[in-house]
Amino acid sequence: MALRIEELSPENIADVLRLPPQPGDDEPVAPTAWSVAEAYVQPTAWPRAVTDDGEVVGFVMANWNPEEHEPAFRAGIWRLNVASSARGRGVGRFAVEEVAAEARRRGVDRITVLWDARHPASPEQFYLRCGFRPVGELFGEVVGELVV
Numbered sequence: 001m002a003l004r005i006e007e008l009s010p011e012n013i014a015d016v017l018r019l020p021p022q023p024g025d026d027e028p029v030a031p032t033a034w035s036v037a038e039a040y041v042q043p044t045a046w047p048r049a050v051t052d053d054g055e056v057v058g059f060v061m062a063n064w065n066p067e068e069h070e071p072a073f074r075a076g077i078w079r080l081n082v083a084s085s086a087r088g089r090g091v092g093r094f095a096v097e098e099v100a101a102e103a104r105r106r107g108v109d110r111i112t113v114l115w116d117a118r119h120p121a122s123p124e125q126f127y128l129r130c131g132f133r134p135v136g137e138l139f140g141e142v143v144g145e146l147v148v
């Protein structure tokens with residue numbers, strides 16, 4: 001594995017848009033096309049591709065907005081999509097660590113993420129394995145926090 005985090009570019013955008021889920025699929029995260037569109041209009045969004053030896057294997061979007069009214073949305077992971085064939089190999093953990101490193105660069109000491117604990121494919125165990133601790137609930141989802 002030669003994992004890297006990269007800004008979105010003309011070279012990687014098509015592969016990022018092919019990551020699951022596609023519209024209509026039942027996964028606990030939005031299609032990357034939605035995320036990229038949201039990043040286009042939300043200047044605090046931080047969308048990144050994860051590549052393995054140059055091949056796109058994931059997408060992560062953080063949000064950095066200290067002015068945000070809701071504390072759970074000030075700093076943290078907004079979206080995380082790993083290619084089906086690349087799951088279980090540390091790509092998701094690498095993306096979390098890269099967001100944590102970016103938080104430290106920005107002087108932020110904790111990051112948050114929301115997950116749906118009731119979804120059959122809930123990422124709850126993944127986030128707990130990555131060190132997030134449940135600290136509350138918002139819109140029926142668990143708010144997880146990681147001190148970085």
Ligand SMILES: CC(C)(COP(=O)(O)OP(=O)(O)OC[C@H]1O[C@@H](n2cnc3c(N)ncnc32)[C@H](O)[C@@H]1OP(=O)(O)O)[C@@H](O)C(=O)NCCC(=O)NCCS
Nearest residue numbers: 029079080081082087088089090091092093123125126129
């Ligand atoms: C959830 C997701 C991001 C995990 O990514 P991944 O690359 O497969 O996870 P990793 O290989 O980095 O796993 C890290 C740890 O979490 C554990 N883990 C990952 N998925 C798990 C699951 N479904 N159940 C239990 N443990 C899980 C791994 O075993 C590993 O544990 P370790 O401490 O023993 O190493 C990926 O499965 C995915 O994209 N799912 C669909 C979209 C989604 O749910 N996104 C998150 C919502 S924002």
